Amino acid sequence: MKKTIQVFLVLIFCLCMCACGQKKEESGEEKKALVDSMSEESSLSDAMPEFSTVDLEGNEVTNDIFSQADLTVVNFWATYCSPCINEMPELEEWSKAMPDNVQIIGIAADVPPEDSEQYALAQQVVEKTGVSFVNLAAAEEFHPIIRKIVGVPTTFFVDRNGKFAGSPIVGADVAGYKSFVEGYLNGSE
Secondary structure, three states, X not given: OHHHHHHHHHHHHHHHHHHHOOOOOOOHXXXXXXXXXXXXXXOOOXXXXXXXXXXOOOOEEEHHHHHHOOEEEEEEEOOOOHHHXXXXXXXXXXXXXXXXXXXXXXXXXXXXXXOOHHHHHHHHHXXXXXXXXXXXXXXXXXXXXXHHOOOOOEEEEEEOOOEEOOOOEEOOOHHHHHHHHHHHHOOOO
């Protein structure tokens, strides 16, 4: 089982390396095509899976985390992804300015929820970027989502019931995340 997970993580790493290496600034049409292809190929369920994992501080976290806010920004990132890491300080700054009914969590897509070199590396990334918001290790329950995303970072928006709100944003686009949240809170999303 451990070998299978390791092979799976290597495959994810390879796929995400290809996606992570794409141009940082994609046009709106290119981003829409990526999201559309993700939706057509994968038909994600309408909600995040039930899960139990650990955060990068070793605390147990379940899908109950979504009930703590009206909207949760869920940012899938990877330890090898420069755009992911480069946007983290801006995400941290934004997390401190968010209204009380919005929260952000990160999910390290290439990090298993067990003591490993990847787990330690993710901890170092979070420490070096000064991130204080919750970052989770990728529990097995996240694998169906991770397999279907076209690259990291990919950011989802999840309501308090764990259901997806709107379309995910592919690529580092903090301004786009903020725009979605503002529209959602104002009732236009």
